[in-house]
Amino acid sequence: MHFFKTEKKRFGTTETAARNNGDRIISKPSPITRRLTITALYLSVWTLLSGSVTSFTIREYTFNKKNYVSLYDIATKTGINQTFDVISQRGKLYHKHHSAVFQAGYAAYLIDGRVYLSDYPVIRKNGEIFIPSLFFREMCSAFFPEFEIRLANNHYSLKTKTITEDPVPFLTPDSPPKEKIAFIFIDPGHGGRDPGAIGGKIREKDLTLKLSRKIRDYLKKNLKGVQILMTRDKDHFIELGKRTEMANRKLKKGTNGLFVSVHVNASISSRSNGHETYYLSQNPTNEESRATASLENNVVVLESKKHKPYQDVEYVEALMLTTQIQKESALLADNIQGRMKKNLRETRSRGVKKADFFVLRGALMPAVLVEAGYITNSKERKLLTQKDFQDRVAKSVGDGVIDFIKEYNK
Numbered sequence: 567m568h569f570f571k572t573e574k575k576r577f578g579t580t581e582t583a584a585r586n587n588g589d590r591i592i593s594k595p596s597p598i599t600r601r602l603t604i605t606a607l608y609l610s611v612w613t614l615l616s617g618s619v620t621s622f623t624i625r626e627y628t629f630n631k632k633n634y635v636s637l638y639d640i641a642t643k644t645g646i647n648q649t650f651d652v653i654s655q656r657g658k659l660y661h662k663h664h665s666a667v668f669q670a671g672y673a674a675y676l677i678d679g680r681v682y683l684s685d686y687p688v689i690r691k692n693g694e695i696f697i698p699s700l701f702f703r704e705m706c707s708a709f710f711p712e713f714e715i716r717l718a719n720n721h722y723s724l725k726t727k728t729i730t731e732d733p734v735p736f737l738t739p740d741s742p743p744k745e746k747i748a749f750i751f752i753d754p755g756h757g758g759r760d761p762g763a764i765g766g767k768i769r770e771k772d773l774t775l776k777l778s779r780k781i782r783d784y785l786k787k788n789l790k791g792v793q794i795l796m797t798r799d800k801d802h803f804i805e806l807g808k809r810t811e812m813a814n815r816k817l818k819k820g821t822n823g824l825f826v827s828v829h830v831n832a833s834i835s836s837r838s839n840g841h842e843t844y845y846l847s848q849n850p851t852n853e854e855s856r857a858t859a860s861l862e863n864n865v866v867v868l869e870s871k872k873h874k875p876y877q878d879v880e881y882v883e884a885l886m887l888t889t890q891i892q893k894e895s896a897l898l899a900d901n902i903q904g905r906m907k908k909n910l911r912e913t914r915s916r917g918v919k920k921a922d923f924f925v926l927r928g929a930l931m932p933a934v935l936v937e938a939g940y941i942t943n944s945k946e947r948k949l950l951t952q953k954d955f956q957d958r959v960a961k962s963v964g965d966g967v968i969d970f971i972k973e974y975n976k
């Protein structure tokens with residue numbers, strides 16, 4: 567086969583091509599963009615296809631009426647490279663400068679740093695990994711933009727795009743259907759062998775559990791139709807990475823979640839005071855933010871030594887921060903901090919900040935970390951143990967979440 571002819575490259579519907587020849591063509595699926603912008607794409611790019619053209623045929627499997635493609639087939643037949651880590655159950659597929667990251671048991675996956683969701687997760691079966699067909703098609707659209715993915719007789723293949731019309735300005739549909747916020751995970755910081763910060767005789771892990779339960783109860787009462795969950799509802803130890811994993815596992819197509827980690831702060835200076843809300847960034851707001859993050863990250867020394875997930879390059883890559891999630895996290899932090907500022911007037915608002923918290927790193931949804939006050943400041947420690955103040959912290963966080971959802975759903 568020679569591909570030395572010039573092809574018009576156009577994104578959009580493939581209906582014309584489908585009508586012209588009998589094959590069923592899978593149209594390029596629209597990514598879950600979580601974006602409100604309507605992007606006008608005017609694509610009249612002339613691409614010269616030459617020499618090394620990928621082409622393959624690969625089987626589609628069906629288990630329990632769900633369609634999959636085998637990772638083994640992808641590795642052996644498509645020219646797409648892959649790695650899979652048996653400990654983390656996380657895999658990566660890459661081709662040229664494109665990459666896709668997934669994890670067994672998850673319906674959420676990343677393609678070129680953007681979150682996509684399937685209706686059902688990646689599975690392990692008979693010692694093999696199977697990825698949802700939708701994931702495979704979306705990945706092929708990203709990896710091989712100059713091809714169409716076709717499904718015929720239970721086999722996928724790539725064909726060069728054959729578009730005869732003149733290129734036309736093409737509008738992406740009004741923002742793709744927005745995922746609904748279907749669940750909220752409240753994460754009481756620390757627990758079990760990790761007491762968190764200690765001030766006087768008060769332990770952070772007890773305060774965070776108490777506050778989190780109140781936030782849960784407040785949201786259950788005031789936010790109907792959304793599932794409110796906790797990463798722990800008793801005093802036990804959970805590794806940082808596991809916390810967002812619990813939340814990510816709940817993601818599937820058409821839904822989104824929120825992750826709120828609840829903490830109280832500590833400082834070597836007993837004068838440090840106030841409440842603040844963080845979102846994840848590799849660039850901390852200031853030295854104090856960096857110190858707070860490293861204090862909260864300290865718990866990794868208590869975690870299992872089987873693997874070092876936080877230092878692992880693959881891991882960090884797998885959890886690449888996507889700009890959209892970061893923007894939404896900042897908005898969630900704004901809403902929560904705004905309510906705390908209004909309702910916790912006897913303490914100071916330190917504002918919204920960013921820092922590299924390991925507990926937020928893995929989240930594939932808007933995620934924030936609330937520091938409700940300083941356990942090392944005697945005035946705030948006393949407030950944090952009082953029912954009235956705790957109730958107002960819970961109401962503030964709860965109302966901030968509700969404010970965010972209203973804005974998000976607009």
Ligand SMILES: [Zn+2]
Pocket residue numbers: 755756762763770828829830862
């Ligand atoms: Zn903490």
